[in-house]
Amino acid sequence: MFTRKAESNPMFPEISGESESNDQRKIQNVVLVWLDDNIETNSEDSQNTLTKLQQIVNNVHTFTDNDQCIEFIISMRDNRVFLITSGAIARNIVPCVHDISQLNLFLIFCANKEYHEQWAKDWPKIRGVFTDIKLVCDTLKNAARECEKNAISMSFVTSDKRPDQLPASFMYTQLIKETLLRIQFEECHIREYFDYCRKLFANNKVQLDTI
Template identity: 35%
Template sequence: REQGKSKRCHSVQRFAQHFNIVWLDPNIKESDETSRNSLARFRTIADATNIFNDPDQFIDYITRPRSEKLFLVVSDTFARSIFPRIHKVVQVDSIYVFDNNQPSNARWNQEWSKVKGTATQFDTLCNLLKLRSRQCEDNFASTSVVPSANVTGTSSDELDPSFMYSQILKEILLDVDYNSKAKNEFVKLCREQFSADKDELKVIDEFEQYYPYPSHSKELDQDPSPIWWYTRDCFLYVMLNKALRTLDIEKIIKMGFFIRDIHRQIEEIHLELQLREPLEVYRGQGMIADEFEKLKNNKGGLLSFNNFLSTSMDRDTAKSFAYLAQSDPNMTAILFQMSVDPSGIFAVLGKDISFYDEKE
C-alpha cells in the first residue's frame, strides 16, 4: 500500500435518503378526520409528512438545510404565487398541484419542470406520489465501488463495513429455513404500516391468501410467483428496496423468506436459459452528481448493487428511465451498459413478471 493512501471500498448512495411529503393547503386541519386520514395515507408513501396552511411558514420549512428529498403538494389556491419562490429549492424533488374542488386549467408543468402532476382526486394524487417514490427508490439504490487496485488481494479491514454487512446478511438470509410464521409476522407488519391505505391492505390480504407460489389464484391474473409479486405495482417493491437501501436490518429479516424465494426463482429460471454467450443489458437511472464523480474516478473497479438489480434488454426502454432524472439539477442521468456472463445468476423474465413491455 502506498503511504498515506487508504485502499477502501467506496460506498455510493448508501446513506439513508428519506422522502418527505410537505402539504400546503388553506383548508387542511389535523383535527379534521378527513385530513387525518389523508395524512395517514401519505405516511404509507413517504418517511414523514408535514402540513401547512400558511405559505410563508411552508417556505421557511422547505428552505431549511436538510438531507431528505421533498415531495410538495400545493393547493391550486397558492400555486401561482408560490411556485417562483420554491421551484429552485435544491431539496425539492417534485411538486404536485391538488385541488379537490375543481380541475385547474393551468398547465403548470410547461412552465415549472418540477411539477410532475395535477390531481382533483386524492387517490390520483396518492398514485402519482407512489410512482415518484418508486422512481426515487430506483435512483437511490445502494451501491458500493471497490477500486480496481482492491479488486484482488483486498483484506477485510480495507472494505467499507456496510459492504461487508450486506454480503454477510445475504448469505445468512439465503441459508435460513423459514416456516409459515415468517410470512405471518411480515403480513402483520405490513398491515400496521399500511393501515390507512385500503388499496394496499387489499393487496396484503391477497398476499396472505395466495403466497407462497404456486397458489392457483382465480382472482389474480396468473399463478403469482415471488418475482411476480416483487414486480407488481404494490407495497412489496418499495418496501424491500428501501429496507435494503437503508440497511433496515429488522425489516430485511422480516422479509427474509421473500428475499430467499426471489433468489431461488432466479436460480431456477437461470438453469433453464442455457445461454452460451454474454447477454447485453441496460439500466437507466439517476445518480447524485457527487457520487457519479466518485464512480468515474474508480474506472476498472467493482460495482456492487445491494438489491435485486432490474435491467432491460431494450436500450431505449432503459434510456427512458434515465431521462426521468434529467429534470433534477442535482442528478446525473446514467445509462449503464452491462455484459452479463452466462455463468452468473440472473433471469430473463417474461410471464414471471406482472408486466410485459420492458424486456426485463
C-alpha cells in the same frame, strides 16, 4: 411527535423529540410536505388524506403557512422533498421554491384542473395537477420508488474495474450487508427491533398496523 425518551439500547439508536425526526429522515430519504390553508387536524377528511399519504411516505409534514413551509423545505439539506399544495397556493409559492435543490417534485391537488394546468406546464418540477387523491398517491408512489432506486448505493460493476477503484459507499454497503448476514439474531433482538420500529413510526398508524 414522539417525545418520550427511549431506554438506552446497544443495538438501536435512541428516539426522542427532534432526534426521532432526524432518524426518520435518514432512513426514509423522502420527505412529503403538504401545504394547504384548509388543513384541519381534527377534520375527518384531512385525516383520511393524511393516512393515504402516509401509506406512500412515512415522513409527512403538514403546513398552513407558506413561509413556515418554505423554511422547512430549505432546512431539509439531506433529503428529497415532495410538495403538495392547492392550486391557489401553488400559483404563489412555485416561483419561491421551484429552484430549491431539495425540492424534487411538486403536485397540485385542486378542483380546477384545466385552469392550473395552463400555467403549471411552464414549471418542470410540477409533476401534475390532480383532482383525485388516488391519482396523487399513484404519482407519489412512482416518484418515491424512483428516489429509492437512485438512493441505493449498490450498482452493477463492470468486470474491468478494480475493487480498489469502487466508490467507498459501494464497499461500505457490501461490508454492512455481509456483517448483518453473519449475525445470529436471537428472539430478544427481534423484540428490541420491533420496539424500535414502533417508536420510529409512532405517528404513522398504517406502519404500526403492519408492524
